[in-house]
Amino acid sequence: MAAAINLKPISYMVLGMLRLGAKSGYAIKKAADMSTGSFWPTSLAQVYPELARLEQHGLVTRHEDPHGERKRAAYELTESGEAALLAWLRSPRTTPTQLRSEPMLRLFFADALPEEDQLALVQRLRERAHREGSHLQEGDLKSAVGGFGEPGVRFPLIVRLWAEGLFSHSADWLGQLEAELEGNEGDD
Amino acid sequence: MAAAINLKPISYMVLGMLRLGAKSGYAIKKAADMSTGSFWPTSLAQVYPELARLEQHGLVTRHEDPHGERKRAAYELTESGEAALLAWLRSPRTTPTQLRSEPMLRLFFADALPEEDQLALVQRLRERAHREGSHLQEGDLKSAVGGFGEPGVRFPLIVRLWAEGLFSHSADWLGQLEAELEGNEGDD
DNA sequence: TGAGCCATGTAAACGGTTACATGATTCC
């Protein structure tokens, strides 16, 4: 057994995607973009080194899988890789969900603006939120990785509904705020 | 006018808090913890260097304001500091709101668990979400900075309601999911 | 008198993004 390895969320994302049927680093990233990307973004510059690290510690195996002249690596979960994934899923320790919202930081300080500009700000943010929310709904989960379509796999869809719900909740809330501010403007 | 300065969200947070009446770096951080912290977290190790940087570029002024033997710095917005804040608030360019949720990443891969463990996971996440949501509701905004209580200042409260809404939306959603999973378990 | 808060800073480590470099395959 290899030396101790420090497993981070990105490690589990990689292990999990392999379990769902992704083979190459490129495929993992593509699947992540279409699914986990909205609540755990990543990049190829993270995925490739992470795969190498996981292989060094025996959690995945790599074999060459060229496609014509183009080289390609295919990875597979080992038993200890799957065990690590399960242990994480069962572990009671969690990092809290965190938000980083530049738009809301702006809105927080919006009192510095004259009222008509406040309204314009809220309108812009609402339009943006709406656009980003609908962008999330596009993209077919099943096309991301074969495993997403199998019968025993339901949580990817469930979690996507959660993410969509969050974004549309924000968009709706901004819409309501806009309506209220417009109402007040009219009263002046 | 000083050389070009690259203003980041943290810069505007600092400028905005100064505008709302915070004076010292410590006070800015404290106010942030009680307000913007849930959607733009920061630390003292960011605030102090940022204040120095803003002063170097003439967006804030610093004067010593000792309290007994304990040294303290009091900062104030300059005209160009206030102008920079307003320009940011009016600017059409925004960075999208982003989410980073380790709990949801777990849930995404929960199909790897046997059904009873799936339910246990959802229960744990729901309890956590509930605890974090109620933690947000505590803490009096007005005690954070004097400016939060003034009549022309309404957006800090509005944005807090948005944040609370998001977290409780997630908690409710998890509660619903838990109920559905329990229903299915009973059917087996 | 001791715990907790007020107050200011620096240094190192960490996680993540962007840019760079390279080349094959597929599809219009």
Place this chain on the structure above:
DNA sequence: GGAATCATGTAACCGTTTACATGGCTCA
């Protein structure tokens, strides 16, 4: 033929967090 996509990797940079260091004030 050219654009988009598949595919793999490295290097540099950037923003943020954690740990370290120091010391006065307040209140029970």
